[in-house]
Amino acid sequence: MASSSSDAAGAGRPGGSFRRPGDRVFSGLATGAGVTILALLAGVAIFLMIEAWPAITAPAEDIPGGEGLWHLIAPLAFGTVLGSLIAILLAVPMAIGVSLYITHFAPRRLSQTLGYIIDLLAAVPSIVYGLWGIAVLGPAAVGMHRWLAGNLGFIPFFEGPASATGRTMLVVGVVLGVMILPIITAVTREVFSQTPRAQIEAALALGATRWEMIRMTVLPFGKSAVIGGSMLGLGRALGETMAVTIILSVSGAVTLNLISSGNPSTIAANIALNFPESSGLAVNALIASGLALFAITLVVNMAARAVIYRSEQALR
């Protein structure tokens, strides 16, 4: 498409040496906007690094906590990853189910509307998810926490004692799962619906049931989209702030126990909780932790995009 339009433009200027001034200005503006965006992304990294530097170079005892930056960030990183993993474990199978339902089970006339309803999940602001989590989901999950602690307490995750408020890592993981579901679904839905018609019809013509058709054509075709979409969701869950800040009851302990009231915080929630009251080197330390978060999510996102691009390339 783009190539044919530039060919057409090229045909308008034989020899290719003359360009109208208007064209030159306009394409300059467009290119400038593109470069600005790249500069902005680089700026995010650079300015974070400048402001994080004092904390990185400071002696360990000056950092809040008194044991250095690593001891400040590591438990937070642990909490961040733990919450996100719960979210991914819950959201990925759900997203596959939802995408399959929308693309291959629901009546065709409805599928667009159903997709739109799932997209509305992404439109709900994170602060609202936070309030919902602490006011509705948390209290509703208390009974289940008790049951888990009583009956599955031998598994380290459910060691207990069960929280009486539901402000636990498990509830946070569920809320994060809800929040990233539409992000994963958006990717998988798109690719599932592009499964080559011929493959689907061939499978059905051979007598496959709908599920056998899906297993033989749709799922293999969409495999890398599922992987890429899940990683996008992971990136979002790692950086999610407000829901965690509001819901999680934090003690700073590094523990796998998901249902007690003493939980590790996450990088993002720790920044949101402590930033407004911090000053001096504490601010630099928080920005350094933000830089770590930025680096983690950047790597996850870049890997996710690389996977998705490769799967899109395979489509052509």
Add this chain to the structure above:
Amino acid sequence: MSTASVASSARAPITHDSLPAWGPWAVVGGVLLAAVALGSATEVALGVLLLLGVVLSVGVVYVWSRAVEGSRRAKDRSVTIAVTASFLLAIAPLVSVLYTVLSRGLARFDAPFFTETARNVVGEGGGASHAIVGTLVITGVATLASVPIGIMAAIYLHEYGSGRLKKALTFFVDVMTGIPSIVAGLFAVALFVLFFGPGIRLGVMGAVALSVLMIPIVVRSTEEMLKIVPDGLREASYALGVPKWRTIVKVVLPTALAGIITGVMVAVARVIGETAPLLITTGVFSSMNSNPFDGRMSNLPVFAFNQYKFPGAIPEPYIDRAWAAALTLIVIVMTLSLAARLIYRRFGTDIR
């Protein structure tokens, strides 16, 4: 071909037994009704019972169908139920969130909430007009900054771009959509602290943070819209001797306009509820301030957070205000999303 096999295939019926059409649904309905009944009779949470009910009905349908139709059809039927259930389960939080916000937010969704500020308010009363104005100003500034850059970058990507710059830009715009909002906020802080010294809090800092989040969304959606403008239109314009830039401004952009506006509205809806970056950039302020370049500035998400997190001696009025602010946000976001969709339906280019 032996006579025996001919004989047996003659005996085998062409049709095979199958469950009655109402069978699986009757099982699911029956089990779920039982779960609801059990839920009202016992202490166990209804949600857990419904989940167990779905698992149970998948099992029952599998066994029944396997006995009548064989394992392949049985598997197909169980998957159908499981997939449908997963969709309904995914919608459940949306319904619950909307219901909760409506039922709790309506208590203070009244006139004073939209006309008064929280200045000198202890306990009941007060409003969030300052926060609403702040949200509109901050989001407005962010939109003004993001839309031109976003649209021009999309024009570059689709109309001009080639080679490594285009590739890099496409890739990093996608990567940028994944920047955590709190990191965008920290970026604004780091930027302004460098020039204005520590402790600075401005409305415009929030706008810068929101722009970082908004630009990639605008670029992506605009690019998608430019892609569906037919090349025939461009070529017709070139054939008439119209320069490329005028073709873009007068032919391509107007054709894609409804889609671009839709994309911008969706982007606004996406960032207007962002809390984390504003929490650390705009600060907390309980009076009216509509100048983004002059000190602290309130906004709805941060207002909701602070009312909920730091209630007074009698927490109810604070919590009611927080829910009312959440309801206002939801109303704004849903209106924007629905309006965007309607605009696209009504005026969008439908060329595929």
